[in-house]
Amino acid sequence: MPSQRSSTARHPRSSFVSNHLSDGQPDPNPFLRKVDVMKRISRLLIVTLAVIATAGTAAAQTSSGVLNILDVQRLVAAGTPAAHAALGKHFMALADTYATDAARFRGLATAPAGNPNHTMAVRPGARRLPQAEAAAQLEESARAMAAYHQLLSLGAPTFVPADRALFDGGLGATLPTVAEVETAAAAARGDVDHRALAEYFLIVEARETAAANTHVRQARLLRVSGQRSGADIAALHCDRLARLSRAAAKDASTSATMHRQLANIG
Numbered sequence: 001m002p003s004q005r006s007s008t009a010r011h012p013r014s015s016f017v018s019n020h021l022s023d024g025q026p027d028p029n030p031f032l033r034k035v036d037v038m039k040r041i042s043r044l045l046i047v048t049l050a051v052i053a054t055a056g057t058a059a060a061q062t063s064s065g066v067l068n069i070l071d072v073q074r075l076v077a078a079g080t081p082a083a084h085a086a087l088g089k090h091f092m093a094l095a096d097t098y099a100t101d102a103a104r105f106r107g108l109a110t111a112p113a114g115n116p117n118h119t120m121a122v123r124p125g126a127r128r129l130p131q132a133e134a135a136a137q138l139e140e141s142a143r144a145m146a147a148y149h150q151l152l153s154l155g156a157p158t159f160v161p162a163d164r165a166l167f168d169g170g171l172g173a174t175l176p177t178v179a180e181v182e183t184a185a186a187a188a189r190g191d192v193d194h195r196a197l198a199e200y201f202l203i204v205e206a207r208e209t210a211a212a213n214t215h216v217r218q219a220r221l222l223r224v225s226g227q228r229s230g231a232d233i234a235a236l237h238c239d240r241l242a243r244l245s246r247a248a249a250k251d252a253s254t255s256a257t258m259h260r261q262l263a264n265i266g
Helices: 004-010 015-019 030-054 069-078 081-110 128-153 164-168 178-187 191-223 231-265
Strands: none
Touching: 069 081, 069 164, 069 178, 069 191, 081 128, 128 164, 178 191, 191 231
């Protein structure tokens, strides 16, 4: 990941500023040049961070109408009738996915498992019942959010759901793809867009920090396990993963700070 200094040195000024300069004259608007440089540096971070952020989430991406985190936060910040209508559809789709999860967990909880001639102290599907109940509760909350935003879109009086802050913050929303992050960054113009990107990168930072801590614990457990064969190699692999996660968290923090600054400038 290039440093901010080296990235700044390699990138030319924006065409807007360059077109308004005469040869040999000082830059009359260094403010615009600073904004352009910051945006360029931000784009350098996006691909790496988005690849890490979307690792393992391909299965979670659906065509069911569930929006990604950036879209949810942008619509919440917009607060227009059209935005509330879109959020209503999003939360209805999200409620449907929770309902599907609840049904699947109930099916797993009641499915026969193992040898029927050997009784077990704890049924393998027993842990699925709490998961089904949790999914059902999330479904109920998501439907309440859908009703809330649908009423707001009509300008009608409404209630405030107990979990509004969590769901409006992106709970249940999918992570954006690399292309979606790049598109959002390129199209960012005002403070709403940059704040949404800043929140996204803060989520990436928190997750990568947690992942780094997990890898460190795994490496420690491997080294004290007493297993000679392969344990040291596995511990070194965990060390490497921890370093990568720390680097990703640092880059995400840098990008979040940058978009917060751009939001304040805008």
